[in-house]
Amino acid sequence: MVLEMSNISKTFGSVKTLKDVELTVYAGEVHAVMGENGAGKSTLMKILAGAYTADPGGEIRIDGQLVSIDGPLSARKHGISIIYQELALAPNLTVAANIYLGREASHGGVVLKKCMADQCRDVLARIGADFYPDTTVAELSLAQRQLVEIGRALHARSKIIIMDEPTTTLSSREADRLFDLMRQLRDDGVAIIYISHRMAEVYELADHVSVLRDGQYVGTLARKDATPAAIVRMMVGRDLSSLYKKEHKPARDPVPALEVRHISDGIRVRGCSFALHRGEVLGLAGLMGAGRTELAYLICGARTRSSGEMLVAGRRVDFRTPRQSQDAGIAYLTEDRKGLGLFLDMTVSENINLGICGRDAYGGWILNRKRARQRAAQAIDSLLIRVKSARTPVGTLSGGNQQKVLLSRLLETRPKILILDEPTRGVDIGAKSEIYRIVDDLAKAGVAVLVISSELTEVIGMADRVIVMREGEIAGSLGRGNRAITEENIIALATGAGCMPQQGRSN
Known part of the structure; x- marks a missing residue:
């Protein structure tokens, strides 16, 4: 074995x-290494990487x-690198300067x-980099920057590379490329410790799961x-099947x-038709780039519709802005909660009340602080938001609590009408279960x-019906009179495999 950690403990204050x-x-x-947020994964990895010092009594x-x-520096000396x-x-700085950072080659005080x-070229070739040693890192994409981090670890001759949620900001194609590189490094004898909330990735890549x-x-x-199922049972102490609840019954209105x-934007969405009923959870699946988010933007007025029409409760609507759709009773949860959803430097209370605090303002413009505090307290209680105080900055919360x-x-x-775009992305299993409960209650x-x-x-577990998009169009519908909602049928529609007929409209 290359690494053995035993009896590792860490105390912060009284915790x-x-x-x-x-x-x-x-x-x-x-x-x-898996576990819910707060399970201790990051703390354990930071001890191994030298960022934290463990309590006395443990051994590495x-x-x-x-x-x-x-x-x-001590961790690096022992062949350990971490990619946060x-x-x-x-x-x-250049790629080469970053790879050598802290270990610069010099002669007579002059950096060479x-x-x-020149000495970085072999490492860059090994990881399949499509950039050069003298390229400035600011010019690189996030996926390319990640390769620089891996190149730095390899150049330092690391035996153990820790990767913390490496695919969070990557496209599916970039993630696949990273997985290929990880397999190559594994075959070369490198030990990779992989932290991820994405069960499919872990199931595909891991030789062992702790x-x-x-x-x-x-x-x-x-x-x-x-x-x-076994991993979830260990993480949360209950079976996978208990995560999804379908106690709701769609209305037959x-x-x-x-x-x-038949709505279109003339670019990414073409002639899409579907119906959503009161009390129903409708899943929207498809490969990345199929147009799912763009379709949601059209519905909530964040994207201009070039053709087609929409009806809310039987009345034709024409939303030009998200505010208009919100006024009509449509709410949209963005897939990018940090970039487009939350104000990370504002408090939990401020984020919860943002946009609706005028509802009970005195004279229509003086903030009712008491009602705002009550509203935040009720939300924290009903959605089980784990936070010390409503005055806590949102940026300090875990991904699951930020989402809630x-x-x-x-x-x-x-x-x-509530549109949820990737509602559990970057969220641990426990928080996912709570979000599923909230959706079922709604x-x-x-x-x-x-x-x-x-x-x-997630789609199969939550949805009463599923519509699948392919290349900007509705490829078909599953459930309730159509084919069964299974992974095979979803993939067949999303990729165009098989002989499944297209359905332009589903009720």
Whole structure:
């Protein structure tokens, strides 16, 4: 084994974040570490990378030798590199300068830039980089910057590379390229410790999966035993089937809550038609680039419609702005909660009340602070938002709690139609289960819900019906009188495989 951590504990003040955790990793494997937010994954990895110092009593062995890691330089000396979700690169420096950062080649106090660039070429070739040593990092995409981080780890001859949520900002094509590189590194004998909330990635890549829960080690599964159901059971202490609730019953109203007829934007969306009923959860699936988000933008007025029509509760509407759609009872939860949804430097209360605080303002313009506090407290309680205070900045919360804050703001608008775009992206299993509960409760209350998700198990678990997009069009519908809602049928429609007939409209 290349790494053995035993009896690792960490205390912050009076809070014990880790308690006697163990981890064993072998050379030439991808070892996933999973757990809900707050389970202790990042703390354990930061101890291994030298960012934190463990409590006395634990041991770390590298290649069987007891080592003491008292800082990042010490970790690097022992062959350990970590690639954080927020990449630690200097964008104003070249690729070569970043790879050598802290270990610059010099002679007589002069940095040998050409020498460093020349010696980086082999590493860049090994990782399949399509840029050069003298390229400035600011010119690179996020996926390319990630390659620079991996190149830096390889150049430092790391035996162990820790990757923390590496695919969060990558497209599916970029993620596939990263996976190919990880397999190559594994075959070359490098040990990769992989942290991700995405079950499909872990299931595809990991040779072993170790699970933490509430700061304690639960166990390790070999690849053959690491089924999604087994992993979830270890993470949350209950079965996968219990995550999804379908206690709601869609209404049989003759008039749909929302009807979309042949709408197009002339670019990404072409002639899409479907109906969404009160109390129904309708899934919208498709490959990346199929036009799912663009369709949502057309519905909520964030994108200009070139043709077609929409009806809300049987009345024709023509939204030109998101405000108009909101006034008509449509709320949209963006897939980019940090960039387009939340104000990270504002408090939980401010984010929840944003946009609706004028509803009960004195004289129509003086903020009713008491009502705002009550509204925030009610949202925190009903959505189980884990936060010390409503005055806590949203940027300090976990991804799941941030998502629930954004969702609570939308619910305060009292929507009749709710569009959720990737509602559980970057969210741990426990928070996912709570979001699924919220969606089911909304549907029971008569809200019509459209869920866009790239996770097929999520679509299947939540939706009463599923419509699938392919290349900007509705390729077909599954469930309720159509073919069964299965992964195979969704993929067949999304890719055009098989002989499934297209359906332009589904009721």
